[in-house]
Amino acid sequence: MTEPNELKVEALLDIINSSARKAMAEYKNTEHGVPSVDSGTFHPLDFATDTLALRKAIRLLEGACEQLNTILAPPQHTVYNLVNNHTSACIDVVMQSRIADVLDKHPEGLSVDVLADAVNLDKTKIARVLRVLTLRGCFKEVKQDVFANTRLSLMLKATNDVGCYIKIQRELPQYAAVLYETMVDQEFARNEGKKDSFWEMDDEARDVFQKSMMGYTEILSFSTVLHYYPWDNVSSVVDVGSGTGAMFIPLAKMFPHLRITNQELPETLKLSINTWEKNAPEMLLDGRIEFVPLNFLEELPVVGKDIYYLRSIIHNWPDEESRVILRNVRKAMGPNSRVLIHECVLLRAFEEPDVGANESSKDHKAPEPTLLNFGSHLTHKMDMIMWFLFNGKERTLKEYKAIGQVPSMPGYIDDV
Numbered sequence: 023m024t025e026p027n028e029l030k031v032e033a034l035l036d037i038i039n040s041s042a043r044k045a046m047a048e049y050k051n052t053e054h055g056v057p058s059v060d061s062g063t064f065h066p067l068d069f070a071t072d073t074l075a076l077r078k079a080i081r082l083l084e085g086a087c088e089q090l091n092t093i094l095a096p097p098q099h100t101v102y103n104l105v106n107n108h109t110s111a112c113i114d115v116v117m118q119s120r121i122a123d124v125l126d127k128h129p130e131g132l133s134v135d136v137l138a139d140a141v142n143l144d145k146t147k148i149a150r151v152l153r154v155l156t157l158r159g160c161f162k163e164v165k166q167d168v169f170a171n172t173r174l175s176l177m178l179k180a181t182n183d184v185g186c187y188i189k190i191q192r193e194l195p196q197y198a199a200v201l202y203e204t205m206v207d208q209e210f211a212r213n214e215g216k217k218d219s220f221w222e223m224d225d226e227a228r229d230v231f232q233k234s235m236m237g238y239t240e241i242l243s244f245s246t247v248l249h250y251y252p253w254d255n256v257s258s259v260v261d262v263g264s265g266t267g268a269m270f271i272p273l274a275k276m277f278p279h280l281r282i283t284n285q286e287l288p289e290t291l292k293l294s295i296n297t298w299e300k301n302a303p304e305m306l307l308d309g310r311i312e313f314v315p316l317n318f319l320e321e322l323p324v325v326g327k328d329i330y331y332l333r334s335i336i337h338n339w340p341d342e343e344s345r346v347i348l349r350n351v352r353k354a355m356g357p358n359s360r361v362l363i364h365e366c367v368l369l370r371a372f373e374e375p376d377v378g379a380n381e382s383s384k385d386h387k388a389p390e391p392t393l394l395n396f397g398s399h400l401t402h403k404m405d406m407i408m409w410f411l412f413n414g415k416e417r418t419l420k421e422y423k424a425i426g427q428v429p430s431m432p433g434y435i436d437d438v
Contacts, residue, residue, distance in 0.1 A: 027093075030093070030391040031090065031093060031094070033390065033391050034089060034090045034093075034391065034392070035090070037082055037083075037389065037392065038083060038086045038087060038090070040082075041079045041080070041082035041083040041086065042079070042083055044075065044078075045076055045079040045080055045083065048067065048073075048075050048076040048079065049065065049076075052065070052066050052067050054066050054067075057173065059159045059172070060159070060162040060172050061172060061173050062129055062162075062170060062171055062172060062173070063173065063176075064173050064176065065173065068173065071245040071248055071249065072245075072246060072248070072249040073243055073246070074243070074246050074249070074250070081396045082388075082389075082392065084396075084397070084398060085392050085393060085396040085397025085398050086392055086397065088397055089391075089393055089397045108154070109154065109155070109158065111195075112151045112152075112154045112155050113155070113160075113178065113188060114192050115143075115148075115151050116151070116152075116155070116178050117180075117185065117188060117189050117192070118192075119141040119142075119143055120141065121137065121141060121148070121152075121178075122171055122175045122177075122178040122179045122185075123179050124140045124141060125161075125169065125170055125171045125175070126171060126176070126179060128170070129170060130164070130170065131164040131165070131168040131169060132168065132169060132170070133168050134148055134149045134152075134167045134169065135167075137169065149167060149169075152169050155175070156169075158174070159174050160172060160174040160178075161174075161175045182237070183234065183236040183237035183239075183240060184237035184240055184241060185237065186230055186231075186233040186234035186236075186237050187234035187237030187238050187241065188237075189230070189234070190231060190234045191407070194407065194410050197410035197411070198406075198410060201409075204413075228289060228290060228293070229293060232265050232266045232290065232293055233266075235266075235334070236266065236268055236269070238334065239269055239333075239334075242366070242400075244269065244333055244334075244364060245269055245272070247362070247364060248272055248273050248276060251362070253273065253276070253277045253280060254277065256277075256280065256328045256329050257281060257328055258282075258283070258327040259273075259280060259281075259282055259327065259328060259329040259330075259331055260282075260283045260285060260323050260324055260327045260329065260330045260331065260354075261282065261284050261285065261331050262285055262316070262318060262323050262330055262332045262335065263285070263286060263318055263332060263333075263335045264285060264286050264294060265286065265290065266290075266293050266294050266297040267282075267294040267297060267298060267313075268297050268301065271297075271298065271301055271302045271305070274302065274305050274310065274311065275302070275305075278310075280310065281311075281312075282310060282311050283311075283312050283313075283314055283327065284298075284311070284312070284314070285313075285314050285315070285316035285324065286315070287315065287316070287317060288315045291313050291314075291315055294313055298311060318347050318350060318351075319343060319346055319347065321350065322350050322351075322354040323351060323354045324354065325354045325356075326354070326355075326356040326359070327354075327355075327356075327359060328358070328359060328360070329359070329360055329361075329362060330351050330354070330355065330359065330360070330362070331361075331362045331364065332347075332351070332361065332362070332363050332364065333364040333365075334364070334365065335347065336348075336363060336417075336425075337365050337366065337404070337408055337414065337416050337417070338408070338412065338414065339414065340414060341424075341425050345425050345426075348361075348426050363422065363426075365416070366400075366401040366404050366405075366416050367416075367417070367418065367419050367422070368395075368401055368402065368405060368416050368417060368418045369394055369395050369401075369418070370394070401416060402416075404416050
């Protein structure tokens with residue numbers, strides 16, 4: 023008889039096989055085939071706005087692969103790998119020196135000697151950094167000491183939104199290094215608050231930050247909401263804290279009947295107007311798009327719209343400020359209005375049965391024997407980022423209900 027632990031390993035192998043085949047099918051459906059690890063160009067699916075099926079498959083694949091390795095590898099090996107992962111330091115070198123930008127002009131590859139001269143760094147050390155990253159498919163060594171970009175390293179170009187998001191996180195390691203000290207500091211450990219100085223930016227920093235937020239949108243595939251919410255039944259939507267508002271440009275094109283209001287602080291709203299003028303000037307001619315300044319901690323959004331959409335807003339703020347934001351939204355809502363809160367949702371073991379993310383869907387229940395959250399670390403990584411930057415947090419659905427006092431009717435926020 024096969025013993026239980028062996029059965030779990032076999033189940034994980036089945037999950038790896040089936041999820042990998044589902045991911046392959048999504049790539050093949052584009053008629054461009056499955057990408058290679060050293061491809062020097064992007065795949066059309068890399069920037070598709072609807073990649074839900076692919077991401078579901080990858081969520082299972084990643085979690086099952088890591089769990090399988092944890093089961094079968096000696097614990098010393100696995101723990102050592104947890105601690106000694108310096109990929110982020112190598113990525114930072116690449117970002118600061120703009121190596122991906124230099125190599126982009128040489129798709130056939132560039133020798134490390136010429137590359138070192140171009141970025142003014144030691145050639146031996148550059149080669150060591152790049153070889154660490156080539157092991158992960160980020161850059162490729164086409165021949166000895168000659169390196170070229172891959173579709174992963176192209177994400178690290180200075181003009182790439184995902185690259186901007188990575189760049190603004192370069193301070194995180196120094197915060198992480200003192201995490202224990204912040205936990206034993208009596209004043210800081212019990213304080214839930216944010217650094218107001220984080221939001222004090224000049225025009226250049228504000229532009230980089232807003233580009234990074236579009237990169238964050240790509241990373242978490244927030245644009246999926248464009249395809250899976252019944253926008254046909256909606257006539258107006260307010261993007262509360264819209265940033266540049268770029269995510270709703272394809273929404274406006276997909277649903278010409280929609281009237282869209284972008285609301286942000288005045289300085290950022292200027293970027294929003296510029297973004298729409300550059301990418302969708304025709305949308306501004308028919309009066310369907312409006313730009314209205316808003317400080318959501320002090321003011322109400324425009325009144326009486328169908329949908330109030332908050333993407334990556336609430337996770338930036340402690341509970342007290344979050345309640346203020348939601349209360350202001352609630353006061354602006356009409357009797358048939360709905361609020362959409364688009365955030366990461368943490369799942370925890372031993373939660374009450376009725377507080378799972380998206381309770382009406384089985385998609386959020388990881389199949390046996392995969393771990394909670396499908397074994398994925400992404401939502402908890404985001405939780406740590408909120409902690410490091412703001413002493414804040416991501417939340418469970420139960421915690422979202424607590425700050426919004428949401429009754430059973432989905433999408434409805436009662437007075438708080």
